[in-house]
Amino acid sequence: MDRSDDDTAATARVSDVSGAAKVIAYVRDKLISGAFKPGDRLPGERDLCAQLGISRPLLREGLRALSVLGLVEVQQGRGTTVGRADIGALGDALVFCLAQEPNVVEDVLQVRTAIECQAIRLACTSASDADLAEINDKLETLVGSLQDPERGGIADHAFHLAIVKASRSPSLITMYRAIEPLLMRSHVQRRRLVIPDQDVTLHLVDSHREVFVAIVNGDPDEAERKMREHFQISARLHRARFLKMARGDTERAGAR
Amino acid sequence: MDRSDDDTAATARVSDVSGAAKVIAYVRDKLISGAFKPGDRLPGERDLCAQLGISRPLLREGLRALSVLGLVEVQQGRGTTVGRADIGALGDALVFCLAQEPNVVEDVLQVRTAIECQAIRLACTSASDADLAEINDKLETLVGSLQDPERGGIADHAFHLAIVKASRSPSLITMYRAIEPLLMRSHVQRRRLVIPDQDVTLHLVDSHREVFVAIVNGDPDEAERKMREHFQISARLHRARFLKMARGDTERAGAR
DNA sequence: ATAACAACACTGGTCAGACCACTTGTTCTC
DNA sequence: GAGAACAAGTGGTCTGACCAGTGTTGTTAT
Secondary structure, rough: OOOHHHHHHHEEEEOOOOHOOOOHHHHHHHHHHHHOOOOEOOOOOOHHHHHHOOOOHHHHHHHHHHHHOOOOOOOOOEEEEEEEHHHHHHHHHHHHOOOOHHHHHHHHHHHHHHHHHHHHHHHHHHHHHHHHHHHHHHHHHHHOOOOHHHHHHHHHHHHHHHHHHHEEEEEEHHHHHHHHHHHHHHHHHHHHOOOOOHHHHHHHHHHHHHHHHHHHOOOHHHHHHHHHHHHHHHHHHHHHHHHHHHHHHHHHHHOO | OOOHHHHHHHHOOOOOOOOHHHHHHHHHHHHHHOOOOOOOOOOHHHHHHHHHHHOOHHHHHHHHHHOOOOOEEEEOEEEEEEEEOOHHHHHHHHHHHHHHOOOOHHHHHHHHHHHHHHHHHHHHHHHOHHHHHHHHHHHHHHOOOOOOHHHHHHHHHHHHHHHHHHHHOOOHHHHHHHHHHHHHHHHHHHOOOOOOHHHHHHHHHHHHHHHHHHHHOOHHHHHHHHHHHHHHHHHHHHHHHHHHHHHHHHHHHHHO
């Protein structure tokens, strides 16, 4: 979000706020208050711009901004409706935005860690038998796909998502889904950069299993600890690629 | 991202693509090709709309969409520059998605817990002296406002926000700020319903202090434990209101 | 009475031209 | 050389007109 607009949007009733920001604030207030629900039809553009006291092109600017975030859907001849909270669209927008920002993507992993560590604690007490079966299923799939970066990345993510779902917290799940495309991309890229190695693979499988066992045992502290260990192992694996790359460079220099 | 625009943006050279989508595609292509880098100045609006063969309001729609995603920054009198994308857009849109869920006011506390517990771990190692001073300052303010539900809620939130800031993780900070409206609603509702009580107040102050001390001591596990204890104390305080309400109802029945 | 077609009303999509406000650069005066 | 005034370039907004798509209503034919 453009920050200057964001700050001023918070005081949308002040008359010096830009026109498009008025639209954003109007819709924001209605969404947060619950007055607008998914599928609701907004007033027509001519009515809405009269209501907000701005011109139609400005109104359209604001609506365009909201539509790019999936918060409204604008259709010619039909009108503008409140979006159905399309988390996937949000995640795709994020991938588009952050494709060139590897440092930001690394930091987003902090959010991932936060969510998963809270989720696994909740899963220890909230997970149903079906949830546990689902996680186990994803674990088996993961084990069977460790040699393939694409399928491995997908399976890894599915395992983690199953744990988040087992938390039974809608907010955590929503949040996780928002960063999902980024995580997927990150998983797959990381796997492409690392040559699979027997020891590492087994170690990784064990780590996933220990996470699952901790959930089944139902001890939140233990489960969180295992999850954090798991992330550390992954991070070490990621860092190990630099050693291999460094050795690779040395060998090339020697060959000249 | 609005799907129809996103799909059509990929084929921007087809002449039936909407005007704003042309802008988005133009900037996207330049970013991907590396022709545009953060800080670069885009051509002026009049030049750009001539170049793209669209009207200026349409161009502005497209730029507004890009600005809401942080990809460009538009400043009156100065021009439009390429932004350094961040996850701000995700944060702002996410609160809308969360707001649409039933029971969000209670469940968002899981997100809050997740973020704060991860943030406090990071704060133990990342916090500067200024960060620690800031948290301490907010703690003193909190102590001075416990008798006032409104100011107390604000001070409580400021204390926690200072901790999240001390994590030095832009993503965690962004997410935390995004859920602020929902947290404020939660805080205010909770505090209105509780009559402050001397013992509880002191216990609450101690809990906040222990959290701060743990950060200063720099032990992530200990700090997280203290934070979770703090949340449990708050939850107990919240549950205590039901006892008081039950007693209140009984007294009223006796009076009739 | 029902179905098909046409007309109308309402919706968003876009344009051109005008004017306002802000920023930066250039020129003039002291 | 410094400061003020002016000009040029930038974005911000508006009005009114017209185009294109969708849904509803009315008319006509069977």
